[in-house]
Amino acid sequence: MKRLAILMPAFDEGERLTRTLAELAGVSKSCGISVSITVILVDDASDTPVDFALAAKTLHDVHLVFARHVLNLGQGAALETARRLALSLDPSFDAFVTMDADGQHAPADVLALADSIFQGADIALGDRFGGASNTPASRRLLLHLARAFERWTTGLRLSDAHNGLRGFSRRAMEQMRLRQNRMAHATEITHWVARHLSSRGTAPKLTVVEVPVSIRYTEASLAKGQRATGALAILADLVRAFFFGDQREAR
């Protein structure tokens, strides 16, 4: 039986989180005993704390690991906490998929990404333009700009640069340490992927695939999500890390 860890940062999702978990529980039933799913849920100091008992009950036969930040640190930091929690379990998981808690990501897509990893890929990136996503025009423009930025800085040709749905193999997950606490972690991941596409020294080359996914935009998720000004904040974070980050660590 394959073991899948779903890394899920959550901040003030309330009802949306419960719905997301319920959907996951439903999908888990359909894939039967072939995959054992564990949700690693990290509450990034939500104003209304995530109810552990409710989450566990909602998840039915999906395992749950839950941690809570006492201070709000940002999505990148919550993902990193989830990553370390997932790796601290022994034996570890066969695949790791990051998923948003707000219902934008479809559980079926999570399984599709996991499947790519089970098939041998090290990194599986969700591609919302390949799937049936109702991406708003303004968001589309912003994402294409981000994609151009990634291509310019890394040389990596991705269809969708900043998709929260990503799958990782165990060896990829062990190597990828996130240092960007806030939204710049998306860029950090892309850069990390670009650096590991060719073998460097003893580190083995990692294989990357893109998997079409369907992102469901709702009014609530758009209101809470990234604004265009967020791009400036991301740039500021990247510049800060460039100047103040420990250069030895960054490699």
Next chain:
Amino acid sequence: MKAEMTPAAIALLLLLAALLVHDATARGKNKRLLVVEIAVFALGGTLIVFPEIARRLAHLVGIGRGVDFVLYPLVIWLVRESLLSRQRRYEDDRRMTELVRALAIRNATHRVAWESTNVARESDHLADLGERLRDGRYS
């Protein structure tokens, strides 16, 4: 050298005096810092009252105005101080992140689902979760 008590000089001196009185009464026990402050203010006050000092020094090293002679090093020092404090804040953020994360991982709880009957069990010990998942007792 003649004292030049312009309205601006008087205003600046009053400001220095006010700050000094405020700090002397409000700071409390830290006498050493107050001594440093008095010394720096005395130097500044002298330069305000006798601008000719700064003027001559400036001309000596090829700077046009006496004020610039004081301002240039001050600006350089402030920029450096600002960069250093940004770096310190960045490092403090990193430390705090690790602290919050360590606390979160330490206090993490988990629930292993018992698939066949949907009975949920809670445990405080993360370490045995992997083991349970491995030996299949709960899956």
